[in-house]
Amino acid sequence: GLGLTFKKEENFGxxxxxxxxxxxxxxxxxxSGCYILRPWSYAIWESIKDFFDKEIKKMGIENTYFPxxxxxKALTKEKNHVEGFAPEVAWVTKSGDSQLxxxxxxxxxxxxxxxxxxxxxxxGHRDLPLRINQWCNVVRWEFKHPTPFIRSREFLWQExxxxxxxxxxxxxxxxxxxxxxxxxxxELLAVPVIKGVKSEIEKFAGGxxxxxxxxxxxxxxxxVQAATSHCLGQNFAKMFEIMFEDDKGERKMVWQxxxxxxxxxxxxxxMVHGDDKGxxxxxxxxxxxxxxxxxxxxxxDPSDECLKVVHQLQQADIxxxxxxxDNYSPGWKYSHWELKGVPLRIEIGPRDIExxxxxxxxxxxxxxxEGRSQDIPVADLVERIGKILDEMQKxxxxxxxxxxxxxxxxxxxxxxxxxxxxxxxxxLAPWCDEVEVEENVKARTKSEGDGGAAKTLCMPFxxxxxxxxxxxxxEGTKCFASGKPAKRWALWGRSY
Ligand SMILES: O=C1CCCN[C@@H]1CCCn1cnc2cc(F)c(Cl)cc2c1=O
Ligand SMILES: [Mg+2]
Numbered sequence: 001g002l003g004l005t006f007k008k009e010e011n012f013g014x015x016x017x018x019x020x021x022x023x024x025x026x027x028x029x030x031x032s033g034c035y036i037l038r039p040w041s042y043a044i045w046e047s048i049k050d051f052f053d054k055e056i057k058k059m060g061i062e063n064t065y066f067p068x069x070x071x072x073k074a075l076t077k078e079k080n081h082v083e084g085f086a087p088e089v090a091w092v093t094k095s096g097d098s099q100l101x102x103x104x105x106x107x108x109x110x111x112x113x114x115x116x117x118x119x120x121x122x123x124g125h126r127d128l129p130l131r132i133n134q135w136c137n138v139v140r141w142e143f144k145h146p147t148p149f150i151r152s153r154e155f156l157w158q159e160x161x162x163x164x165x166x167x168x169x170x171x172x173x174x175x176x177x178x179x180x181x182x183x184x185x186x187e188l189l190a191v192p193v194i195k196g197v198k199s200e201i202e203k204f205a206g207g208x209x210x211x212x213x214x215x216x217x218x219x220x221x222x223x224v225q226a227a228t229s230h231c232l233g234q235n236f237a238k239m240f241e242i243m244f245e246d247d248k249g250e251r252k253m254v255w256q257x258x259x260x261x262x263x264x265x266x267x268x269x270x271m272v273h274g275d276d277k278g279x280x281x282x283x284x285x286x287x288x289x290x291x292x293x294x295x296x297x298x299x300x301d302p303s304d305e306c307l308k309v310v311h312q313l314q315q316a317d318i319x320x321x322x323x324x325x326d327n328y329s330p331g332w333k334y335s336h337w338e339l340k341g342v343p344l345r346i347e348i349g350p351r352d353i354e355x356x357x358x359x360x361x362x363x364x365x366x367x368x369x370e371g372r373s374q375d376i377p378v379a380d381l382v383e384r385i386g387k388i389l390d391e392m393q394k395x396x397x398x399x400x401x402x403x404x405x406x407x408x409x410x411x412x413x414x415x416x417x418x419x420x421x422x423x424x425x426x427x428l429a430p431w432c433d434e435v436e437v438e439e440n441v442k443a444r445t446k447s448e449g450d451g452g453a454a455k456t457l458c459m460p461f462x463x464x465x466x467x468x469x470x471x472x473x474x475e476g477t478k479c480f481a482s483g484k485p486a487k488r489w490a491l492w493g494r495s496y
Contacts, residue, residue: 223457296349
């Protein structure tokens with residue numbers, strides 16, 4: 001039958017892998033860790049890209065394209081930047097059947113591709129700020145189990161790379177980009193995220209500090225890094241000698257940022273909103289927002305009325321499609337388009353034609369929920385459909401926020417921390433901010449708990465939906481793990 005084989009709450013891993021294929025987002029591929037993005041998911045990436053690209057252009061950031069290949073010399077310019085990552089670098093070693101003189105790496109990220117060129121482009125303070133972005137693919141030969149969208153050996157992303165004369169300008173941009181990432185998740189994907197800063201061991205080692213938006217999958221109790229915005233400080237400027245002459249004629253190193261959002265965002269959206277009937281797509285990114293289905297009866301075929309409604313909605317820039325196939329029943333079509341996660345379906349039968357109305361059914365409400373289906377006069381259709389789509393967008397975010405708030409516990413000691421963790425929650429706990437304590441928590445949670453180590457997901461910036469804000473760490477509060485004086489709240493959790 002059409003229904004999904006696995007239940008989300010019972011068998012999440014299989015539910016997800018099956019759903020992204022049955023929902024026609026992903027096709028499997030014979031190179032391990034690589035997936036085909038079919039139109040149904042690629043269209044969602046295009047919506048994300050359209051939004052983000054428009055916003056960064058408003059900020060004066062320009063798109064470029066740098067080569068896919070990195071010379072070994074450039075990639076290994078800074079030993080400690082690469083050494084941790086070396087195992088995941090993919091190399092081209094031959095063309096045809098002849099060995100290459102030098103092996104060439106495929107970019108896993110583009111700092112080492114771009115920054116030697118930045119050093120050429122940046123001479124004086126008038127060359128600053130330099131702010132570029134590229135939409136591309138990167139390759140990282142991951143060894144952990146691959147998961148469509150969430151972890152693959154090749155993925156699509158945007159990577160922004162910027163250079164400034166002062167730290168203040170860099171800091172400001174880090175947060176401006178982080179806010180755009182929050183908007184991608186909350187306004188387009190209807191996924192709530194928590195903004196924060198990474199700990200010293202979780203941050204990008206090559207940088208000064210890393211800010212992040214963290215999403216959460218309630219079903220598995222795992223956090224997932226949704227996007228990241230780093231301030232690199234002057235570390236890369238030092239490595240690649242990116243200097244400029246300031247307005248007093250002094251040679252200074254630039255201050256840099258780099259920031260990225262990947263196709264992982266699509267997987268997070270599927271995991272958060274999907275249900276046992278299939279995908280549930282937020283209207284803002286749904287490739288088709290409304291599907292119109294005729295319900296023939298006693299020889300009357302409402303296909304013409306369907307096409308009229310389709311045309312009306314198209315005029316209002318609503319992404320609408322009719323399903324007039326006569327080799328499938330209305331019931332089959334309802335299940336099919338629910339599996340695909342189309343936000344709204346419109347049913348038109350002979351009685352609807354008589355009454356000059358249509359039946360509108362929402363994908364985001366449970367079968368018996370109030371307001372799931374309603375009869376709407378054709379005359380009011382465009383206005384009402386627009387309103388219902390906006391309502392769905394809001395409802396999906398509110399529902400996800402509500403569910404996530406139930407998955408955040410606050411703990412002041414180890415036992416409460418472990419209880420919450422093993423109850424599939426993220427845990428806000430006061431922490432002494434010492435690296436070895438964080439390493440110790442990782443080690444202890446790896447052995448004691450099931451499902452992998454807990455780590456710090458971030459130190460939340462003050463956040464309206466969290467039970468705490470950084471300032472209110474009561475005097476004398478002890479670190480939940482070490483008992484030492486706590487310095488800050490940390491959000492801990494198991495993660496992807
Ligand atoms: O996260 C972002 C946003 C967009 C631009 N880049 C940064 C840092 C990327 C870290 N990182 C992440 N993964 C890597 C994998 C590698 F094989 C190598 Cl050689 C380097 C890295 C690496 O530097
Ligand atoms: Mg990695």
